[in-house]
Ligand SMILES: *[C@@H]1O[C@H](CO)[C@@H](O)[C@H](O)[C@H]1NC(C)=O
Ligand SMILES: *[C@@H]1O[C@H](CO)[C@@H](O)[C@H](O)[C@H]1NC(C)=O
Ligand SMILES: *[C@@H]1O[C@H](CO)[C@@H](O)[C@H](O)[C@H]1NC(C)=O
Ligand SMILES: *[C@@H]1O[C@H](CO)[C@@H](O)[C@H](O)[C@H]1NC(C)=O
């Protein structure tokens with residue numbers, strides 16, 4: 001016979017915070033996890049590097065709201081302290097304290113109460129200045145980053161475009177360059193240079209161009225009465241802030257007016273023309289994109305065919321089939337005398353079916369036995 005008696009368990013850590021190095025303006029996250037019964041409470045305390053400083057408790061919203069604490073009390077207790085936009089004054093020792101003593105928050109009883117502690121250091125290093133440069137000459141683009149005040153040893157460099165690593169080396173120079181063949185219009189975007197130091201130092205170079213608009217198809221065909229769909233997109237950086245459409249270079253088409261519907265989403269735009277009309281809708285349409293650097297456009301030519309024109313290929317096939325059928329019919333008619341002769345040989349067919357009938361009977365008899 002068993003009775004479930006809740007065990008009183010002293011708090012213990014299962015995960016302790018880890019020391020970290022960061023640059024000013026970065027953020028840092030420390031994590032702590034404890035078990036015990038009842039579930040322990042977790043607190044965060046901080047001691048700065050000045051000799052006169054003592055431990056002070058940290059709260060959610062402390063340091064002008066740069067401190068966030070997220071705790072969960074569910075089977076275990078977990079707590080994450082997150083400090084944004086670090087400054088040199090955030091350097092110091094961070095302590096995770098856990099206790100499940102029922103008297104833990106009675107200040108008068110405090111000497112007896114046991115809090116277990118786990119510490120991590122956060123080093124905040126002044127963010128060094130990176131001078132970035134971008135030049136475009138003789139069909140070549142040169143991007144360079146210059147770390148003007150190296151802090152720790154440089155173990156190499158890396159160039160990235162989004163998540164893609166473009167170039168990497170293990171040199172210790174404080175200057176790194178990356179070259180691209182081609183025009184800047186073809187290579188716009190956000191490039192990153194990374195100095196492999198501890199912690200890593202990153203610089204950013206933006207290659208910005210006016211929108212490099214392309215038509216999804218340079219010419220579109222539609223049938224009279226159908227819906228015509230014209231599409232343009234902009235793969236370049238920076239993104240488009242607004243799209244407009246116009247016809248034959250005239251004033252811009254208003255969304256929802258007449259038979260027009262415009263749908264634009266970020267780097268793509270679509271013009272739909274309902275119930276296409278040959279006279280009114282055939283022509284050149286311009287999609288115009290605007291970003292902070294200027295304007296770009298592309299032209300789509302729309303051709304509207306009559307319903308009947310759409311039928312012509314089908315009618316052609318029908319006519320071909322008819323001609324073939326007629327030819328075969330005439331040919332077969334002429335062969336008729338031969339076929340009469342063939343019929344004599346065909347006499348074997350009923351014989352064959354008789355034979356199978358016999359076989360069937362045999363089987364049935366055998367089954368009966
Ligand atoms: C510690 O000393 C510095 C000057 O050395 C002073 O600015 C700071 O306010 C002191 N901090 C505390 C907590 O007393
Ligand atoms: C707090 O932590 C929980 C569990 O880890 C997570 O689901 C939640 O999104 C966090 N909340 C914030 C504000 O970070
Ligand atoms: C970060 O802190 C600096 C001063 O330390 C301030 O000038 C800057 O605006 C802050 N940045 C953000 C994103 O809060
Ligand atoms: C890097 O910056 C330093 C300091 O501004 C300058 O003296 C040096 O010439 C720069 N190097 C390059 C390759 O631009």
Ligand SMILES: *[C@@H]1O[C@H](CO)[C@@H](O)[C@H](O)[C@H]1NC(C)=O
Pocket residue numbers: 190204205206238
């Ligand atoms: C590059 O572009 C991004 C996105 O528009 C922007 O947040 C960032 O500040 C730009 N960087 C520089 C160095 O101009």
Ligand SMILES: *[C@@H]1O[C@H](CO)[C@@H](O)[C@H](O)[C@H]1NC(C)=O
Pocket residue numbers: 233234235236266267
């Ligand atoms: C358009 O932007 C989206 C994200 O907003 C991106 O995933 C997509 O690749 C972009 N398309 C082109 C053609 O650049």
Ligand SMILES: *[C@@H]1O[C@H](CO)[C@@H](O)[C@H](O)[C@H]1NC(C)=O
Pocket residue numbers: 255256261262263264
């Ligand atoms: C045009 O109007 C339709 C509905 O009438 C709407 O769904 C669409 O978002 C509008 N497009 C723009 C670019 O405002």
